[in-house]
Amino acid sequence: MEASDALRRIAFLLERSHAATYRVKAFRTAAASVDALREGELADRVARGSLESVRGIGPRTAEVIRESLTGATPGYLERLEAEASEPLAQGGEALLAALRGDCHTHSDWSDGGSPIEEMGRTAAALGHEWTVLTDHSPRLTVANGLSPERLRHQLEVVAELNERWAPFRLLTGIECDILPDGSLDQEPELLERLDVVVVSVHSKLRMDAAAMTKRLLAAVRDPHADVLGHCTGRLLGGKTRPESEFDAAGVFAACAEAGTAVEINCRPERLDPPRRLIGRAVDAGVLFSIDTDAHAPGQLDWQIYGCARAAECGVPADRVITTWTADRLLEWTRGKAAG
Incomplete structure (x- = not known):
């Protein structure tokens, strides 16, 4: 999964579970920041350790990005997906x-x-x-x-x-x-x-x-x-x-x-x-x-x-x-x- 897709999926799952708006916004903002980078710049910043100097990317979102670049599903996303497997309501x-x-x-x-x-x-x-x-x-x-x-x-x-x-x-x-x-x-x-x-x-x-x-x-x-x-x-x-x-x-x-x-x-x-x-x-x-x-x-x-x-x-x-x-x-x- 691309890093920006993982960030947006996390934002979606947070909204679905009624999370605070500021938490959702952090992941959507980070996704937009990733999309705005030049081709190859994301991997380069991860390699040089400068990812968090990009405006809109903080420690939690940087962790998601780094895990995405390894080809693995980010751990935070995995936890949210597991929680989302439970229905929001019973019946209907x-x-x-x-x-x-x-x-x-x-x-x-x-x-x-x-x-x-x-x-x-x-x-x-x-x-x-x-x-x-x-x-x-x-x-x-x-x-x-x-x-x-x-x-x-x-x-x-x-x-x-x-x-x-x-x-x-x-x-x-x-x-x-x-x-x-x-x-x-x-x-x-x-x-x-x-x-x-x-x-x-x-x-x-x-x-x-x-x-x-x-x-x-x-x-x-x-x-x-x-x-x-x-x-x-x-x-x-x-x-x-x-x-x-x-x-x-x-x-x-x-x-x-x-x-x-x-x-x-x-x-x-x-x-x-x-x-x-x-x-x-x-x-x-x-x-x-x-x-x-x-x-x-x-x-x-x-x-x-x-x-x-x-x-x-x-x-x-x-x-x-x-x-x-x-x-x-x-x-x-x-x-x-x-x-």
């Missing part, structure tokens, strides 16, 4: 095997940590047939949301990548903020051009239940809306945030009527909706989308968290849009927009 394996894609991912164009190309290549390496790029919309400035001009540019970038990536397909999309009145935070003309539109609430999450219900109903009934993202907005763990209050039965009924899927968000600090609401959504007859909401490559492997919860709550696989082919998904989203 059959549903995970049926998945073909992911409708909710972010790049460094908004608040993700890696370039579009790295996110797409990682998704393909995990066996996805397709993945949707859904960076944030303009008004979410804290997440560097994309202006209409930046989104148009991103569409050109994705088109160029897809010319090289077939048969894997990176679909165009957005995580569109649901504004307080229920309208969507992007130009309608642009929303029509996108393959998949995820709509989510990111502001005023504590508004009263009646107002939040009205807000969500307007959003899920918008013909551009394909997936309702992390519907309660709750956060678990260190940064706890309570669920938004709304009429779940009414919102899920509207989703079923409009054909808007309900996301089962796989991020460990979200796991949204809670199990009781997943069950109510099943009873309402909605479609589901099991999504990672990944902001880094290693997080693309988190779908098992959502699959385990979906299986536990009796979500039928034939109602999960992330089990569909890209062609079927696009036929569905375009039909919704036209209708």
Whole structure:
């Protein structure tokens, strides 16, 4: 394994296991530093003992590089691979095997940590047939949301990548903020051009239940809306945030009527909706989308968290849009927009 590949694999496995961001960044930075060296310079620096004088390479990453150059698998990587052989969650394996894609991912164009190309290549390496790029919309400035001009540019970038990536397909999309009145935070003309539109609430999450219900109903009934993202907005763990209050039965009924899927968000600090609401959504007859909401490559492997919860709550696989082919998904989203 090439040294830079070993470093990136370590970064992926660290992200997958929820390691601190600074640890992940150290290995990705070192990989970029290795790639920037002239041909033959890496081996020369190892021989001369000057490897750690390269900016971005420290003692731990230098050890990985030296072991890689001997043709052996670095010991640190071996240990992480052994740990990764244990599943992240129990249950949902059959549903995970049926998945073909992911409708909710972010790049460094908004608040993700890696370039579009790295996110797409990682998704393909995990066996996805397709993945949707859904960076944030303009008004979410804290997440560097994309202006209409930046989104148009991103569409050109994705088109160029897809010319090289077939048969894997990176679909165009957005995580569109649901504004307080229920309208969507992007130009309608642009929303029509996108393959998949995820709509989510990111502001005023504590508004009263009646107002939040009205807000969500307007959003899920918008013909551009394909997936309702992390519907309660709750956060678990260190940064706890309570669920938004709304009429779940009414919102899920509207989703079923409009054909808007309900996301089962796989991020460990979200796991949204809670199990009781997943069950109510099943009873309402909605479609589901099991999504990672990944902001880094290693997080693309988190779908098992959502699959385990979906299986536990009796979500039928034939109602999960992330089990569909890209062609079927696009036929569905375009039909919704036209209708």
